[in-house]
Amino acid sequence: MSESQPKTAEDLFHFLDGLGIEHKTKSHEPVFTVAESVALRDEIPGGHTKNLFVKDKKDNYFLLTVEEHATVDLKTVHQVIGAASKVSFGKPEKLMEYLGVIPGAVTAFGAINDTGGNVKMILDEELMKFDIVNCHPLSNDATTSIASRDLLRFMEATGHEPLVLKVTA
Numbered sequence: 001m002s003e004s005q006p007k008t009a010e011d012l013f014h015f016l017d018g019l020g021i022e023h024k025t026k027s028h029e030p031v032f033t034v035a036e037s038v039a040l041r042d043e044i045p046g047g048h049t050k051n052l053f054v055k056d057k058k059d060n061y062f063l064l065t066v067e068e069h070a071t072v073d074l075k076t077v078h079q080v081i082g083a084a085s086k087v088s089f090g091k092p093e094k095l096m097e098y099l100g101v102i103p104g105a106v107t108a109f110g111a112i113n114d115t116g117g118n119v120k121m122i123l124d125e126e127l128m129k130f131d132i133v134n135c136h137p138l139s140n141d142a143t144t145s146i147a148s149r150d151l152l153r154f155m156e157a158t159g160h161e162p163l164v165l166k167v168t169a
Contacts, residue, residue, distance in 0.1 A: 006100025006113050009137040012144075015112060019157055021150040030141045032104035037068070037143075044143050046132030051106040053090040053099070053119075056083035061090055061098060065108040065135070066124040070168035080167050081122050105140040108151060111158040112138075121155050121162040128152075128164050 007015075009025070016023050026044055031037040037048065052064040052072060062081055066072060078087050092103050098118045099110030111121055127133060128148050135151075137144040146154070155162040 006096070007138065009139060009142065009144075012109055012112055012137050015157070016146070016150075016154065019150075019153060021146060021154060023144050023146045023150075025137055025142050025144040027142045030104075030139075032140060044134055044145060046134050046145055047127050047130030047148070048134045048143075049108065049127065051108065051135075053095050053106055054083075054087035055090045055094070056087050057085040060084060061094065061119045062087065062122055063099065063106070063108065063110065063119050064122045064124070064167055065127065066168050067127040067130075070124060070126060072168055077167050080165055081120070081163070101136075101138055105136050105138065107136040107138060108133075108155070109135050109138055109144070111155050111160050114158065114160070117159055119160075121160045122167060123151070123155075123162050123164050124168050125164050125166045126168055 048068040049065050050068045055061045064072060074087060098114050100113030101110050130148055132145050133148045133151050134143050134145050152162055
């Protein structure tokens with residue numbers, strides 16, 4: 001596999017296993033929005049995520065991972081996350097280049113593909129209050145459950161220093 005090839009769910013699970021991180025994955029029909037994924041809530045306990053891939057005017061990229069029903073004020077969040085300006089959504093090409101995922105499959109686990117450290121990972125403190133956090137395993141046809149503390153360990157193992165900040169209203 002070449003370096004430009006994004007890692008797969010199997011690569012992710014192998015990486016988590018290598019770190020001794022317990023994880024559980026449930027396959028389901030592809031979901032592209034929080035609204036489509038709500039039907040899975042009874043089957044998958046824990047905090048469910050919504051991810052915003054944003055950039056500032058200096059092309060600094062951020063991934064905001066928040067609880068699925070949380071509201072993020074895009075006009076002011078730059079002040080909290082340390083962006084150089086107000087933020088806008090990153091382009092799908094950069095999302096694939098940096099995190100190895102397509103729109104609709106954005107996930108904190110994308111950190112495994114960001115080997116160049118191009119994206120600052122931001123985890124909302126409200127989300128991190130859940131014992132279990134649920135994220136797509138690099139595709140939107142499954143949900144992987146992981147302990148919130150292990151999500152931090154995963155991020156650090158990918159070379160990222162995740163910031164736990166209050167980014168939601």
